[in-house]
Amino acid sequence: MKKSMLWLLGLLAYLLFMLVLTPASLWLKLVTLPADLQLGPVTGTLWQGQVAGVQKAPFYLPQLSWQLQPSLLWRGKLGLKLQGGNLRDASLPYLAVQAELGFGKVLLQQSTIRLPVAPIIPQLQLPMPVDASGSIVLNLQKFELGQPYCSELVGTASWQQAKFKAPTGWIDLQAIDSTLSCDNGNLSLTTKADNPLGLLVKADVLQGSYQIAGTLKPAASMPKEVHQAMQFVGQADAEGRFPLKLQGRIGQ
Template structure:
């Protein structure tokens, strides 16, 4: 190997090690973070670092760690394995996320959080207060137009409760499958995945719009307040199913 080639390789290796050892706190200080996002107690390197606190608006998360995969850079992709909190934390999760010219993608993602944390300080219609927990399990998903290009996973609503000016509605546990339909995020469920007789789909669109197409029937798992409210949805069909229809902006957003 000629001397020039050895010098070039030496410089490239030097630059690679400099980047790998670059302090995470300096990188975060130079990075243009989105508005309302702050990282505190940052330590480690750019490639393998952590932050004691992640602040997103009024929400505070604990212990975010990440590890970048250098080999992915040769394919034009920035890929990182991340972990948030621990299983003892109210909000916790982990997964693999990547950035490329095609957009953002994620796989092997798990996220657990209380409903109240996700709703935050938003005012929901009819003075509604939600309780319970949400678990998201995402096998894979990637960005597309207008929202997604692919999506495969499940969403679990655990011990969900809804209270508003009309009554108390314990909804229990519900499970949804996640898919990407014509670039939009679809959640689908049937009455075998919940005890309150709900089946149908929720379609999340761009511009914070959503569309609900489903039905609900009377079951023994429904509270009395819920059973008494079914008539407000319209007339039941021949099978006793009441329509669940909505098209408009996502409530509270």
């Protein structure tokens, strides 16, 4: 009986060994990928590997590497570490993600994701054409996948090196910081008003759509073009704040 058990354990160990060391390119052939997702050459194994280039409009990631971490298997979970892009090149996306994968659960902790602003702007339905630059940096202390997007979210978001283009040139907004949360399964962002635009809004990403509501109160130091543009936003209240309300579909 003991010999049979040892043989069984040995067989299972061998199968597991072969499973994780099978080339990742072979596993990829068994997966149905979105039609608009393009991958470069895949190297390594299921255990640890790399993709040389990931393209999904409007973003391109020069490289994406992964590493499985079995230390959580005793809890019925599998750790996954993802690293992609170049931290020093702000014109491209970057990510450093620490994930826990369980039965029907995905949890991210202490993760950073950076996206350039320029490709995002055309995806939004704005009342007037906007040309902007900089990067959106997400620092996620905890994010648990849910319906439609999340079941828990604790983190911050920052528009770093924030600039937008006016007729007279680029206007520097420095940085616009905000907090992230999960609101009934939807992604929610609330800005801090300590920015040159006095932007104080709550933005919600719903299933396939978004809505933004809040106020603007540009600082006196802002160029006159900014203050003149406020006439297209609406009527200021008694405190000089202009109402801001936008909504639309994502990617349409």
